[in-house]
Amino acid sequence: MRRFGMILPATLLGLLLTAGPTLACGGLIGPNGAVNLLRTTTFAGYHNGMEHYITAFQFAGGGGAFGSITPLPAVPTSVEKGGDWTLQRLIRETSPQLLFAADSVRAAASGGAEELMKVRIDALDITVLRGGAADIGTWASDHGFRLPPDAPEVLDFYAARSQIFLAAAFDADAAAARGQQVGDGTSVHITIPTENPWVPLRILALGKTGSERVDADVFLLTDNAPALLPAPIGTNGIRLDHSAGASEGLLNDLRSDRGMDWVPTSAWLTKVAVDSSASGLSYDLAIDASGAGAPSRVDAGLVLPGGQSMVPGADVARLLLAVLFSLMGVAGIYLMTRYRPSDAIG
Amino acid sequence: MFLDRAVAALGLGIATALGAAVFAGAVARSHEPLVIDLTIHYSRFEPATISVPAGRPVTFVIHNTDPIDHEWIVGDEALHARHRTGTEPVHDARPTEVSIGPLTERRTTVTFAQPGTLTFICHLPGHEAYGMKGTLTITGG
Numbered sequence: 001m002r003r004f005g006m007i008l009p010a011t012l013l014g015l016l017l018t019a020g021p022t023l024a025c026g027g028l029i030g031p032n033g034a035v036n037l038l039r040t041t042t043f044a045g046y047h048n049g050m051e052h053y054i055t056a057f058q059f060a061g062g063g064g065a066f067g068s069i070t071p072l073p074a075v076p077t078s079v080e081k082g083g084d085w086t087l088q089r090l091i092r093e094t095s096p097q098l099l100f101a102a103d104s105v106r107a108a109a110s111g112g113a114e115e116l117m118k119v120r121i122d123a124l125d126i127t128v129l130r131g132g133a134a135d136i137g138t139w140a141s142d143h144g145f146r147l148p149p150d151a152p153e154v155l156d157f158y159a160a161r162s163q164i165f166l167a168a169a170f171d172a173d174a175a176a177a178r179g180q181q182v183g184d185g186t187s188v189h190i191t192i193p194t195e196n197p198w199v200p201l202r203i204l205a206l207g208k209t210g211s212e213r214v215d216a217d218v219f220l221l222t223d224n225a226p227a228l229l230p231a232p233i234g235t236n237g238i239r240l241d242h243s244a245g246a247s248e249g250l251l252n253d254l255r256s257d258r259g260m261d262w263v264p265t266s267a268w269l270t271k272v273a274v275d276s277s278a279s280g281l282s283y284d285l286a287i288d289a290s291g292a293g294a295p296s297r298v299d300a301g302l303v304l305p306g307g308q309s310m311v312p313g314a315d316v317a318r319l320l321l322a323v324l325f326s327l328m329g330v331a332g333i334y335l336m337t338r339y340r341p342s343d344a345i346g
Numbered sequence: 347m348f349l350d351r352a353v354a355a356l357g358l359g360i361a362t363a364l365g366a367a368v369f370a371g372a373v374a375r376s377h378e379p380l381v382i383d384l385t386i387h388y389s390r391f392e393p394a395t396i397s398v399p400a401g402r403p404v405t406f407v408i409h410n411t412d413p414i415d416h417e418w419i420v421g422d423e424a425l426h427a428r429h430r431t432g433t434e435p436v437h438d439a440r441p442t443e444v445s446i447g448p449l450t451e452r453r454t455t456v457t458f459a460q461p462g463t464l465t466f467i468c469h470l471p472g473h474e475a476y477g478m479k480g481t482l483t484i485t486g487g
Contacts, residue, residue, distance in 0.1 A: 134449060137413020141448055149389035149468075149476040152412040156388075209475055 045221035046197040046289050047264050054082045056185035067145050067169040071158035073198050079119045079126055082187030083257030090219045093250045094242040094271045113139035122186045123175035127167045133159040148207035160304055189259050198299045199285040208278035220270040222289040229286040229295035237276025379405040379455050386410045394480035405455040410446040419443045420466040420482055429469040458484040
């Protein structure tokens with residue numbers, strides 16, 4: 001069982017689907033050119049070795065089909081329609097004055113991929129996949145998704161640690177036929193057995209470049225106060241907005257929602273706000289919910305399972321080698337300046 | 347005496363033949379395509395700077411190691427301006443405009459008549475902004 005655990009949160013990539021006239025060279029975009037799949041708030045609860053990941057796909061208008069891909073730490077035991085008010089209730093708990101202030105991260109978006117599970121939830125077709133980056137990319141292409149240019153590197157980043165992904169295809173035409181209005185969301189509840197919760201953050205930047213901003217809210221509900229890596233200190237793109245024992249009223253409200261009977265009678269509520277440039281969001285959020293205070297560097301995406309650095313330019317061995325050669329050069333210069341012909345002559 | 351002249355004539359003949367062969371080979375090689383390997387990895391061209399001679403056919407072997415579609419379109423700024431707002435989903439009619447499918451390889455042979463500097467760019471949405479472009483310098487030959 002891989003050490004990192006859980007789920008994913010957030011993000012997705014907005015992939016464009018080629019259900020209609022397609023993208024070609026030059027400008028984008030999808031069917032009718034106006035469809036957007038927006039990503040809103042996500043919730044990762046962890047109890048009894050299970051991560052419960054809940055996210056919502058918001059219908060932003062338009063037609064055709066769009067989708068997203070989310071990395072998962074392990075094969076989920078279930079993917080089902082999420083509760084009706086869990087996300088809204090969490091927002092109210094931590095930001096009462098912003099009752100409906102969803103942060104709206106844009107959802108962005110292989111033949112060798114193995115389809116482990118297929119579920120239809122409202123206008124969403126969800127498929128759980130197992131495969132490497134090439135497999136997932138090929139599967140996406142075969143199913144009409146057009147991945148953004150950073151997808152190959154991002155998929156590799158995740159596949160090096162877990163080869164489980166969740167693809168969600170959103171049929172905007174079906175959503176409209178169901179009477180869904182712009183702004184309506186479909187929440188999805190994914191249950192994953194794992195040793196520790198995990199929230200993929202880097203994928204939130206998928207499809208964005210340079211200084212484009214990534215804004216998202218991630219709620220965590222754990223048995224104990226969690227240790228987080230990277231620490232949400234604010235200057236690194238993630239900020240701790242709330243950290244306190246969950247109120248009895250919140251837990252009761254959450255427990256009364258659909259599929260939320262797993263919520264314990266006592267828990268710790270954490271809210272992490274992501275406010276980063278796309279290029280700065282090169283890591284995930286590792287969580288140690290056990291109380292041991294040792295979140296995994298692998299889960300955070302800082303090192304590969306074998307210990308190799310995943311951060312370009314942070315190869316410790318090469319860095320040490322460079323320092324060594326620099327010191328040798330400085331020592332050589334020093335010796336040359338110390339040596340004088342007259343000294344040798346005597 | 348005769349033998350000396352015969353040997354000299356034979357040597358001259360061989361030397362002439364060899365010279366002609368070398369010259370012919372050189373001429374032939376100048377018409378053989380120069381092969382340039384170009385790799386696409388993580389939506390970047392590698393190498394991103396290429397130099398080729400004018401007047402000689404150049405075969406570009408483009409390896410797409412990414413699991414997504416890419417394009418290799420080479421030309422001047424006017425051509426790229428058209429492609430930035432173009433609508434062709436696939437390029438396969440011109441040797442200077444090639445679509446490369448996920449995890450595939452494409453070959454295209456081009457002869458650049460005049461020295462100069464061109465750029466090659468992938469014009470799929472977002473790819474140029476991501477940095478998927480390079481420079482092709484055509485030398486005097």
